[in-house]
Amino acid sequence: MRTLLIINHAAAKARRVWPTIKKQLDAAGIEYQAHETKAPSDATTQTRAALKSGIQFIVVVGGDGTLSEVAEGFFEFNNDLDVLPTAINPSATLSILPAGTGDDFARGLYRRRASLQEWIKTVISPVPARQIDVLYGRCNGYEKPFICLNASTMGIGGETAGRVASQGKFMRNFSGEFRFVFAAVGALAAWRERRVIVTVDGRTVVDGPMNLVAVANALYAGGGMMLSPAASIDDGKLDVITASGLSRANVVTELSRIHTGGHVKNPKVTITQGTIVRIDTLLLQDAMPLEADGNVRGVTPVQFQVLPGALRFVSRA
Numbered sequence: 001m002r003t004l005l006i007i008n009h010a011a012a013k014a015r016r017v018w019p020t021i022k023k024q025l026d027a028a029g030i031e032y033q034a035h036e037t038k039a040p041s042d043a044t045t046q047t048r049a050a051l052k053s054g055i056q057f058i059v060v061v062g063g064d065g066t067l068s069e070v071a072e073g074f075f076e077f078n079n080d081l082d083v084l085p086t087a088i089n090p091s092a093t094l095s096i097l098p099a100g101t102g103d104d105f106a107r108g109l110y111r112r113r114a115s116l117q118e119w120i121k122t123v124i125s126p127v128p129a130r131q132i133d134v135l136y137g138r139c140n141g142y143e144k145p146f147i148c149l150n151a152s153t154m155g156i157g158g159e160t161a162g163r164v165a166s167q168g169k170f171m172r173n174f175s176g177e178f179r180f181v182f183a184a185v186g187a188l189a190a191w192r193e194r195r196v197i198v199t200v201d202g203r204t205v206v207d208g209p210m211n212l213v214a215v216a217n218a219l220y221a222g223g224g225m226m227l228s229p230a231a232s233i234d235d236g237k238l239d240v241i242t243a244s245g246l247s248r249a250n251v252v253t254e255l256s257r258i259h260t261g262g263h264v265k266n267p268k269v270t271i272t273q274g275t276i277v278r279i280d281t282l283l284l285q286d287a288m289p290l291e292a293d294g295n296v297r298g299v300t301p302v303q304f305q306v307l308p309g310a311l312r313f314v315s316r317a
Contacts, residue, residue, distance in 0.1 A: 001057045002033075003123075004050045005097075006043050006070055008062030009036035014099040017116060018061055021097055028124045032059075037066065047073025051088040057314075058092065059123055063100010064150055068293030070094065071134065072147035074311060081138055081145055084307060093129045095122055095314040101223065102294065105150045108219035108233070109317040122314055131309035132233045135217050139290050139298035148292035149233075149311075151221035153214040154279060154300055155196075155243075155288050193245075194286035196300075200240055200274035212243040213279050213288070215304045228271050229261035236308035237273045244268055277304045 005021075008014045025032060033055075037043050047058055047070045058074075060067045071094060075085035097119050098106040107113050135148035171182070193209035206213075214221070216231040216239040228239035245268050257263045264271060280301045281287050287299040 001126075002055045003031065003057040003059065004046075004055045005032055005034045005059045005061055006046060006066065007034060007036045008043070008060075008066040008099070009038070011062055011066070011100060013101075014062045014066075017097070017099050020116075021061060021120060024120055025123065030124060037062075041069060043069035044073040048076070048088060051092055056089070056092050057126070058094050060094070060096045061099050062096075063098065063103055063294065064105050065100065065294040067094075067096050067100075067105055068147065068149055068295055071149050071311060075134075075147055077145045081142070084305070085136055085145070085147070087310065091312070093126075093312040093314050095119075095126075097123065100294075102220075104220035104222070104224065105218055105293070106315075107224065108150070108231075109315045111219065111317075114317075118316065122316055126314050127316055129312035129314045130234065132311050132313045133217055133236060134307040134310040135215065135238065135292070136305045136307055137292060137297070137302060139300065139302040141301055142303050144298050146292060146297050148215075148217065148304075150218045150293045151214055151216040151227055151231075152290060152292040152297075152302075152304065153212065153221065153227075154290045154302070155210055155212040194288070195282060196286075196288070197278075197280040197282070198240065198242055199278040199280070200272045201276055205240070205270070205272045206242045206244060208244050210242065210244050211246045212241070214241040215239070215277055215279075216241060217306070225258045226261040227258070229264065230271070234309065236275070236306060238275065238277055238304060238306050240272045240274065240277050242270050242272075244270075275306050278302070 007018055035046050043066050058070060060070050075087055077085050096106055137146045137148050196210035198206040198213060214227045216228045218233045219226060219231050221227050227241050231239045263269050289299055290297050290302055
């Protein structure tokens with residue numbers, strides 16, 4: 001099986017572990033090509049080109065953001081965005097060697113942080129792939145399409161992701177969990193509620209002032225935050241999490257509980273499942289920044305639609 005490894009060269013952790021990965025793959029006699037990303041979206045471009053050239057197995061050396069860019073490269077968008085994306089090669093498979101800030105998608109598969117060595121075994125001795133769901137998003141007034149594997153957050157979550165992305169070299173010495181919490185505190189201080197309308201499968205579930213809206217496909221996001229404890233990557237459903245009417249003190253309390261899913265006990269936090277989700281902000285000045293898999297994608301309004309079992313993913317979990 002022809003294999004391509006895409007390495008996020010901008011990530012210090014990926015650069016650090018790549019020599020170890022290369023040594024083990026070479027010792028095992030694995031034949032592969034390797035590409036180091038050079039700019040944002042380069043991973044998407046390289047993936048599309050590789051799949052069209054006959055590559056069947058793509059492995060990411062990086063974190064959630066790079067994994068998301070590569071997953072997007074498995075699909076092509078239609079000029080008519082109402083038409084769902086199509087897979088370039090439905091039999092191609094994807095995997096990851098986690099080397100990012102949060103590595104939430106990989107953690108969600110095992111429900112723990114598996115060692116890099118466990119993941120390397122997946123490349124050396126691949127197991128049968130599982131079919132996983134994918135999120136098809138359209139932000140910036142439904143005009144900018146993107147693919148999301150893990151989760152997308154708006155409101156304080158989107159603000160937090162932007163702050164994490166802009167953190168300097170000093171902050172990158174700390175763990176992903178600390179970096180996300182540090183950024184969340186700053187985002188919370190600057191946040192103001194605004195009216196948001198959330199529609200799930202044509203039914204309005206929330207219309208009012210909002211702190212946070214998230215759409216989850218997998219278990220973890222934001223450095224280990226369990227947005228929806230019931231989220232599953234192969235149930236054909238999106239989990240829509242909303243938090244409305246929380247004071248700043250309430251938000252701080254829930255941040256301390258969200259890593260275990262304890263926030264769902266708060267009656268101001270709701271979770272709704274569905275297949276098509278729309279998040280509307282009515283005024284231009286109320287548009288909420290939006291992140292997907294750690295990448296800042298744009299602003300609301302946004303629509304998400306689940307693509308059930310649209311991607312083949314290789315892991316031992």
